[in-house]
Amino acid sequence: MILLARHGRTAENAAGRILGRRDPPLDRAGRAEAAALAAAVAGAGPRALYTSPLLRARQTAAAVATATGLEPFVLEDLAESARGAWEGRTLADLEAEDPALVAAFRAGDPGFAFPGGESTQAQVARTRAALERIAAGPLPAVAVTHAGTIRAALAIHGRPVPPEHDLPHGGVTEFA
Numbered sequence: 001m002i003l004l005a006r007h008g009r010t011a012e013n014a015a016g017r018i019l020g021r022r023d024p025p026l027d028r029a030g031r032a033e034a035a036a037l038a039a040a041v042a043g044a045g046p047r048a049l050y051t052s053p054l055l056r057a058r059q060t061a062a063a064v065a066t067a068t069g070l071e072p073f074v075l076e077d078l079a080e081s082a083r084g085a086w087e088g089r090t091l092a093d094l095e096a097e098d099p100a101l102v103a104a105f106r107a108g109d110p111g112f113a114f115p116g117g118e119s120t121q122a123q124v125a126r127t128r129a130a131l132e133r134i135a136a137g138p139l140p141a142v143a144v145t146h147a148g149t150i151r152a153a154l155a156i157h158g159r160p161v162p163p164e165h166d167l168p169h170g171g172v173t174e175f176a
Contacts, residue, residue: 001140002131002175003041004150005064007056008033009169016090019146020083020117023055033170034060038067041172046070047138050130052078052145060170061144072144077130080146084117108151108161120152127152131175 008030012019026034041064049070051061061072086094095102104112113119127149134141147164150173154161157175167173 001044002134003044003046003140003142004153004173004175005037005041005060005142005144006147006150006167006169006171006173007052007054007060007144008037008063010056012088013169016092017088018083018086018091018094019056020080020087020114021054022087025055026059030056030169031059031063034063037170037172038063041142042067044140044142046140046142048134048141049073050075050078050134050141050143052080052149054079054146057144057146064142064144068142070142075130075133075143077126077133078143078145078149079126081114081120081123081148082118084114086114086117106163108155110155120155123148124152124155128156131156 008026010024010030011027012024046068049061049064049072051057051072051074053074053076065072091102110120131153134143147167150167151161153175
């Protein structure tokens with residue numbers, strides 16, 4: 001079993017900004033979400049802990065490490081998608097400019113690509129590599145990552161791909 005956990009909230013998340021590879025720290029609510037996540041996943045008896053290299057994920061993984069005694073392993077392929085020209089902007093602003101492109105993003109369209117950034121196909125390939133690496137190690141495992149990575153994992157497993165806002169900060173998605 002692999003548990004994919006979304007990092008805790010940042011101030012930019014709270015403001016509705018798209019982060020992508022931007023690297024802000026957790027805010028107060030995010031630290032509380034990380035602590036709650038840590039308590040929840042500790043009960044699953046994980047044997048391995050992985051994290052995205054981005055600060056918000058590493059801070060969340062540090063809380064899980066404290067609760068489980070596991071050392072987090074940074075796995076580059078767990079990073080959020082590079083969101084190019086969208087980074088730092090709000091979906092509301094982007095939707096006013098190009099509603100069709102935002103609708104494709106929200107729907108998890110496999111042909112979607114961020115302007116000046118990564119495509120869904122590229123993130124799916126990275127996520128597949130990350131999941132294979134995690135599955136080859138001790139299980140159950142926890143991987144602290146991002147909404148885009150979780151959505152890619154859902155697509156890989158043929159599961160419905162929800163809009164990002166439906167994946168809560170500090171939430172967990174289980175893959176068997």
